[in-house]
Every structure is written in C-alpha cells, then in structure tokens.
Amino acid sequence: xxxxxxxxxxxxxxxxxxxxxxxxxxxxxxxxxxxxxxxxxxxxxxxxxxxxxxxxxxxxxxxxxxxxxxxxxxxxxxxxxxxxxxxxxxxxxxxxxxxxxxxxxxxxxxxxxxxxxxxxxxxxxxxxxxxxxxxxxxxxxxxxxxxxxxxxxxxxxxxxxxxxxxxxxxxxxxxxxxxxxxxxxxxxxxxxxxxxxxxxxxxxxxxxxxxxxxxxxxxxxxxxxxxxxxxxxxxxxxxxxxxxxxxxxxxxxxxxxxxxxxxxxxxxxxxxxxxxxxxxxxxxxxxxxxxxxxxxxxxxxxx
Amino acid sequence: xxxxxxxxxxxxxxxxxxxxxxxxxxxxxxxxxxxxxxxxxxxxxxxxxxxxxxxxxxxxxxxxxxxxxxxxxxxxxxxxxxxxxxxxxxxxxxxxxxxxxxxxxxxxxxxxxxxxxxxxxxxxxxxxxxxxxxxxxxxxxxxxxxxxxxxxxxxxx
Amino acid sequence: xxxxxxxxxxxxxxxxxxxxxxxxxxxxxxxxxxxxxxxxxxxxxxxxxxxxxxxxxxxxxxxxxxxxxxxxxxxxxxxxxxxxxxxxxxxxxxxxxxxxxxx
Numbered sequence: 174x175x176x177x178x179x180x181x182x183x184x185x186x187x188x189x190x191x192x193x194x195x196x197x198x199x200x201x202x203x204x205x206x207x208x209x210x211x212x213x214x215x216x217x218x219x220x221x222x223x224x225x226x227x228x229x230x231x232x233x234x235x236x237x238x239x240x241x242x243x244x245x246x247x248x249x250x251x252x253x254x255x256x257x258x259x260x261x262x263x264x265x266x267x268x269x270x271x272x273x274x275x276x277x278x279x280x281x282x283x284x285x286x287x288x289x290x291x292x293x294x295x296x297x298x299x300x301x302x303x304x305x306x307x308x309x310x311x312x313x314x315x316x317x318x319x320x321x322x323x324x325x326x327x328x329x330x331x332x333x334x335x336x337x338x339x340x341x342x343x344x345x346x347x348x349x350x351x352x353x354x355x356x357x358x359x360x361x362x363x364x365x366x367x368x369x370x371x372x373x374x375x376x377x378x379x380x381x382x383x384x385x386x387x388x389x390x391x392x393x394x395x396x397x398x399x400x401x402x403x404x405x406x407x408x409x410x411x412x413x414x415x416x417x418x419x420x421x422x423x424x425x426x427x428x429x430x431x432x433x434x435x436x437x438x439x440x441x442x443x444x445x446x447x448x449x450x451x452x453x454x455x456x457x458x459x460x461x462x463x464x465x466x467x468x469x470x471x472x473x474x475x476x
Numbered sequence: 477x478x479x480x481x482x483x484x485x486x487x488x489x490x491x492x493x494x495x496x497x498x499x500x501x502x503x504x505x506x507x508x509x510x511x512x513x514x515x516x517x518x519x520x521x522x523x524x525x526x527x528x529x530x531x532x533x534x535x536x537x538x539x540x541x542x543x544x545x546x547x548x549x550x551x552x553x554x555x556x557x558x559x560x561x562x563x564x565x566x567x568x569x570x571x572x573x574x575x576x577x578x579x580x581x582x583x584x585x586x587x588x589x590x591x592x593x594x595x596x597x598x599x600x601x602x603x604x605x606x607x608x609x610x611x612x613x614x615x616x617x618x619x620x621x622x623x624x625x626x627x628x629x630x631x632x633x
Numbered sequence: 634x635x636x637x638x639x640x641x642x643x644x645x646x647x648x649x650x651x652x653x654x655x656x657x658x659x660x661x662x663x664x665x666x667x668x669x670x671x672x673x674x675x676x677x678x679x680x681x682x683x684x685x686x687x688x689x690x691x692x693x694x695x696x697x698x699x700x701x702x703x704x705x706x707x708x709x710x711x712x713x714x715x716x717x718x719x720x721x722x723x724x725x726x727x728x729x730x731x732x733x734x735x736x
Contacts, residue, residue, distance in 0.1 A: 214516045234549065236628070241547040244557040247596075252639045253656045310649030332658055398551070398627050425700050476551035513678045518695040555699045563643065574697060582697040591689050591708040592648060600661070600701040 218224045218470055237311075238398065242475075251420040253348035254427040258344025261279035261337055267317030276312035278345065278474065287289055289349035290469060295360035302366040304457045306431045307449040309341050328448045329432050332425070342418050342429045351398070354415060354469065356462040365450075370459025373452060374404075383441040404460065411467025414460050419473045427472060430457060467473045493616035494554050516582050523608050526569040526573055526581050532617040536541060540564045544595050552627035555602065559596030567593035568601075569612035576605035601626050640722045640733040642717045649735055650712035651682065651690075652718055661696040662698045677702065679722045686710055 206320070260283070262273045278288040293304040299311055306328070313324040330336030346382050360366050377384040388396070390405040402409035418429040428436075434453055438446040495629045517529035527535045545559035561568050570593065571584040582599040593611075602606075604625045636656035643650050650721040650730050655677065662674025676696040711717070718732040 237549040238551055241549055241551050241557075244545050244547055245555065248652055248654050250654060250656075250701035250703075253636055253701060254655055256639065259638060265479055401696070420701075422555045424553070513692075513693050517693070557703075559705075575699050579695060580671070581695055584693045584696065585706075586691045588690070590687075590710055590729055591706060592705060595690075596703075596705040598703050600697045600699055 194209075195473060209294045210372070211376055216249045216438050219469060235400070236400070245422075245474050249472065249473060249474045250418055251347075251418070251427050254343035254420070255347045255472065257335075258342070258347075259338035261340050262344055265320045269316065269318035271317050273281070273309075273316065273341070274313055276309070278308055278312075285345055285348045287352045289347050289471075290354050291356060293363075293366065293391070293454055293461060300362075301451075302360075302362050302419070302454055302458060304430070304454050304461075305345060306338060306370070307335065307344060307454055308337060309345075310449055315334040317358070318463070325448050330426055336426075339427050339429060339432075343427050343472050346418055349469050350471070352469050352470040354464045354467045355457070355463065356465055359464060366458040367454045367462055369452070369455035370457070373456050374459055379441050379443040381442050383443075385437065385441075387441075404463065409461040410460065415417065415467040415469045416462035416471055416473045416475070418471050419475045422476050424472065497632060510518070514584070517584065518568075518579055520580050522575065522580055523573060523610070526571070527610065527617045530569070530571075530584070530612065530617070532612070535610055535617035535619040536571075538564060538611070538618035539593075541618060543607075543609060543613050543622045544594065545556075546607070546622060546624065548623075549625045549627055550601060551627055552576045553601040555598050556601050556607075556624060556626070557596065557598050558607060558609075558624075559594065560611075562577055562593040562609075562613065562631050564593075564613040564618055566614040567611055568614075569610075570595055571610040572597070572599060573608040573610060574605050575608065576598060577602055635727060638721075638729065638731040639721060640719055640731055641719065642711070642733050642735045643724050644711070644713065644735065645707075648707040648709045649684075649717070651670045651705065651717055653702075654709075655702045655704075655721060655729075657700070657702060657721070657723065659696060659698055659700045659702060675723065675725060677723045679723045680704065680719065682706075682717060682719045684708065684715060684717050689717070 177475060265272050274283045276283065276376070277296075277298075278285065279291055279294050280286075280288050289305060292308065293302050295302050296308065296311070301313060310321065310324040313319045327334055328336055328338045330339050352460055358367055374385045374389075377387070385404070388394070389402045392403050392406075394401050394416075402413040404410045413431075417433055418427055420426070421428045431448055431453055435446045435448070436457055438444070491561075500570055514529060517526055520526040520529050524534060532584050540563040542561050543559065544561050545557050546556065550556040558572050560572060562570055567587055569584060569586050572582045573579070573580040574582055577600070585595045587593050587595075599607075601624060604623070607624050608621050609622075634663050638656070639654040641650075641652045641691065658675055659677065660672050660675040662671070664672045666672050676695055680690070680692040680694060682691075690706050692704070694702070712734050716732045716736050717728050717735060718726065718730060720730040722728045
C-alpha cells in the first residue's frame with residue numbers, strides 16, 4: 174500500500190476512535206441532561222446578559238443606573254405572571270372547554286420550549302404570518318372556541334383588569350430563555366412582512382412627523398436618562414428585542430412586545446396601533462429578524 | 477367574631493370585607509392594623525421619632541451598618557432595592573427609613589437568633605432622599621445613612 | 634384570592650438563602666385613580682417566616698414597600714428538604730401562606 178493510503182487509513186481509524194469517544198461523552202451528557210439542562214440555561218442566560226450588556230458606561234451616572242438595573246434582576250415580579258400563565262395554558266377554557274396544550278406555536282402541537290425565538294412565522298392554518306400574541310389569539314379561537322373579539326379583549330392588563338394574554342406570553346417566553354433568536358424568512362409572506370415592517374420603521378407620520386428611526390437609528394442618543402438603542406445596528410437590536418416581554422416597574426405590570434409597539438405609536442402621536450394587526454406583526458417581524466442570534470433573556474425587568 | 481379571631485383565618489378570604497358588608501364592624505375598624513403592627517412607628521416623619529416609637533431614645537451613627545445591593549441612583553422610585561447588613565453584635569431588628577417619604581418608616585425586620593443580620597427588600601421613594609438603616613442591638617439603637625437619587629426615566633425601553 | 638408567592642430557599646455559603654416574591658398591590662392610599670378618586674391603602678403589614686416551627690424572620694411593613702414585594706434573608710440550621718413557611722397579613726385582614734422545601 175502506498176504510504177499516503179496507509180496514512181489515510183490510520184487517520185480514518187483515528188477519526189473513528191474519536192467519533193466513538195464523542196458518542197460516549199454525548200451519551201453521558203444526555204443521561205444527566207435534566208439537571209445539566211437547567212444549569213445550562215442559567216449559564217446561557219448569564220452569559221447572554223454579559224454579552225448583551227452594553228459596554229460598562231464610562232459616564233458615572235449611567236454606570237450607577239446600570240447597577241440599579243442589575244440589582245433589580247433578582248426577584249423579578251414577571252415570575253408571578255409566568256406562574257399564572259402556566260395555569261392558564263393548562264386550564265380548560267372557552268366554549269369548547271379545552272386547554273391550550275394542543276396549540277401549535279410553531280414547533281408542533283403543545284410545544285412551548287424555544288418557540289419564541291422563531292416567531293413571527295408563517296402559519297398554514299391561518300395563511301398568515303403571526304407573532305406570539307397573534308398565534309395565541311388564533312389558538313384561543315380555533316381550539317377553545319372564543320370569538321376573535323373575546324380573545325383580543327383587554328390585552329394590556331391593570332390591577333383590576335388582569336390580562337390573560339400577558340400571563341400566557343410570560344409563560345411561553347420564559348420557556349425560551351437562553352435560546353438564540355432564529356427568525357426565518359422562507360415563506361413569501363414572511364419576506365413580505367419583513368419588507369413592510371422595514372418600510373414602517375422608516376416611515377414618518379403623525380402630528381410630529383416622527384418615525385421609529387427618529388429615535389432608533391442613531392448611536393448615543395437618549396431621552397432624559399433613557400438611552401435609545403440604535404435598532405439599525407445588530408448588537409443594540411439584539412439587546413432590545415431579546416429583553417421583551419418585561420415587567421415594567423413604571424407600569425407595575427408585565428408588558429409584551431405588542432405593548433411596546435403600541436406605546437411607541439402613542440409616544441410618536443401616531444394613531445392607535447391595533448392589537449395583533451398586520452402592521453404590528455410586520456414591524457415585529459422586522460425587529461425580531463434583526464435580532465437573530467441574540468440570546469433571549471426575557472421575561473426581564475425594566476424601570 | 478372579633479377582629480383578632482377574624483384575622484386568624486387562612487386562605488386569603490376577605491373576612492373583614494364580609495364583616496363590614498354585614499354591618500358588624502365599621503370600615504375604620506376593618507382597616508385597622510394586624511395585631512402586631514406598630515402604627516405609631518409608621519406615622520413618624522423622621523429618624524428620631526421612629527426610634528422613639530420603637531421604645532428608644534436616640535440612634536448612634538455606626539460604621540458597622542452597611543448598605544448592600546443598594547444603588548446610588550434609582551431609575552424608578554417605585555422600586556428601589558435596599559439591602560442592609562449589620563455587624564453589630566446581638567442585632568435584633570433592622571429597619572429601613574426613607575427620610576423624605578410622607579412617613580419615614582418603610583419596613584422593620586425582627587432578626588431572631590440563627591438568622592443572619594442582613595435583609596434585602598425594595599421600597600418606594602417619592603424623591604431623592606436620605607435612606608436610613610436603623611439597627612436595634614442589645615437594646616440600643618444605631619443607624620447609617622445613604623443618599624439615593626431618584627431619576628425620571630425617559631419614554632421607552 | 635391572592636396569587637401564590639414564589640419562594641426559593643437554597644443552601645448557599647453555609648446558610649439557607651431565602652428569596653420571596655409576593656403578589657400584592659401595596660397601595661399607599663395616596664394614589665388617585667382615573668376618575669380622580671383616592672385608591673384606599675391596601676398593603677401587607679406583617680410577614681413571618683418559620684422553619685421547624687421556629688420564627689426565622691418577622692417583619693412589619695408599611696405601604697412604602699414596593700408593589701409585588703421582594704424579600705431576601707439568610708438563616709442557619711436548615712437542611713435540604715425541610716420546609717420554610719412564609720405568611721403575610723395585610724391591612725384588610727387578608728392572609729396568605731406558602732411554603733417551599735430547602736434545596
């Protein structure tokens with residue numbers, strides 16, 4: 174046998190040996206999966222927070238505010254919404270007295286783990302692109318028998334008027350913590366939603382002639398002491414999107430991404446953004462896709 | 477059923493509300509405090525008065541009380557993390573006061589033997605203010621102070 | 634009916650580290666609602682935590698404790714599996730008790 178072939182053959186054997194050792198290791202890893210999984214998620218989130226954290230400010234005021242935000246991170250009231258959301262997910266509700274456990278959020282019926290990272294996406298049963306809240310509305314209607322009006326009623330809760338939607342969103346997104354954003358643009362409608370969202374982002378309108386870009390397309394600007402992320406750049410776009418939903422201290426409530434867009438429209442003096450409207454989903458598609466590879470830390474806590 | 481008995485029920489039933497609606501107790505009585513609540517202490521407007529409400533005379537400044545997990549600036553005064561650690565031997569109580577709040581005392585913790593003299597919670601601050609950590613140890617009162625600034629955040633995020 | 638507390642009790646650095654998140658509005662009695670009416674004070678007044686029948690922490694709170702209150706403290710002598718029980722009582726007489734096993 175020629176030397177080259179002998180070398181190749183022994184390399185091949187080496188590769189086989191390495192492969193079998195790898196399989197053994199993976200086997201071990203899988204068997205201790207569940208405990209490892211929890212610590213793995215925690216580690217991923219911690220690393221994500223570290224990577225995602227903007228470089229520590231030189232400005233001492235901003236550095237102190239960062240410390241405040243870090244101090245808030247433990248004991249996040251969002252956990253309370255997550256617990257309520259889990260109950261609502263499993264509860265038999267609506268005229269059909271069915272739970273949401275058969276709802277397909279994009280990764281198969283009843284699969285909750287990791288779904289938020291791939292939304293919005295196209296769904297064949299409704300023939301449209303849906304974000305998480307739109308999809309939850311769809312399931313409440315198609316599975317549980319609610320009307321669209323009932324499912325979309327009072328999406329943003331208050332102390333006396335709790336929102337089912339916010340609790341469900343908290344539960345579902347908590348199950349995607351640690352996952353990397355991976356929004357696809359495969360289906361023509363997904364591509365279309367992205368383009369519409371992009372147009373909306375740069376579109377000026379309303380009484381003040383604002384666009385999203387007015388506040389979110391420059392570096393190093395702020396309103397009072399709130400930094401405004403430049404959503405046209407990858408790192409800030411990842412950081413911003415992956416921190417929603419969040420417990421908003423100033424609201425005393427857990428707020429979702431649909432709420433964030435609704436409130437931006439309000440601040441821009443735009444007409445009211447309809448809950449789960451095509452426009453809201455398109456904007457979400459644009460911003461979520463731009464956040465690809467960012468690691469989800471939501472539900473988080475913000476001032 | 478008197479107020480004390482009503483308060484012993486468990487499960488979160490609003491017995492008081494029922495008693496009020498049944499006309500058995502007045503709304504004022506219903507909103508009265510739980511048996512172990514020092515109403516006077518929660519009505520005081522400054523450090524000295526709070527100490528007096530807890531049975532002391534004055535509090536001595538102490539370097540053995542430190543603030544932990546308490547930032548210098550709070551983005552939202554509705555939730556300000558404040559942790560207090562006491563290194564004073566025989567610490568039996570730790571209290572958190574916000575000087576410029578309508579009433580100074582936010583919370584008072586009783587520390588039994590076997591529990592470390594360190595507590596953390598979150599308090600509301602109406603504005604930038606001195607925050608006092610008051611410690612009762614071996615019958616005497618001590619305190620430390622830290623100023624926490626409360627800012628007004630912007631619109632978004 | 635109030636929502637359950639979220640309690641974590643873990644052995645850390647030789648003591649049991651307890652963290653509690655409570656669901657409560659903690660109304661100060663100073664806020665006015667949309668109609669201009671003052672929202673009445675409604676807040677947790679007493680908190681107590683026990684372990685093996687012994688009180689490990691008790692607290693008196695005023696309305697200046699934040700909404701959805703968070704509390705953390707540490708005590709010694711707890712073993713894995715033993716229960717930590719936390720109770721709160723508010724100024725309306727509502728009460729809530731939840732427990733967790735030390736991990």
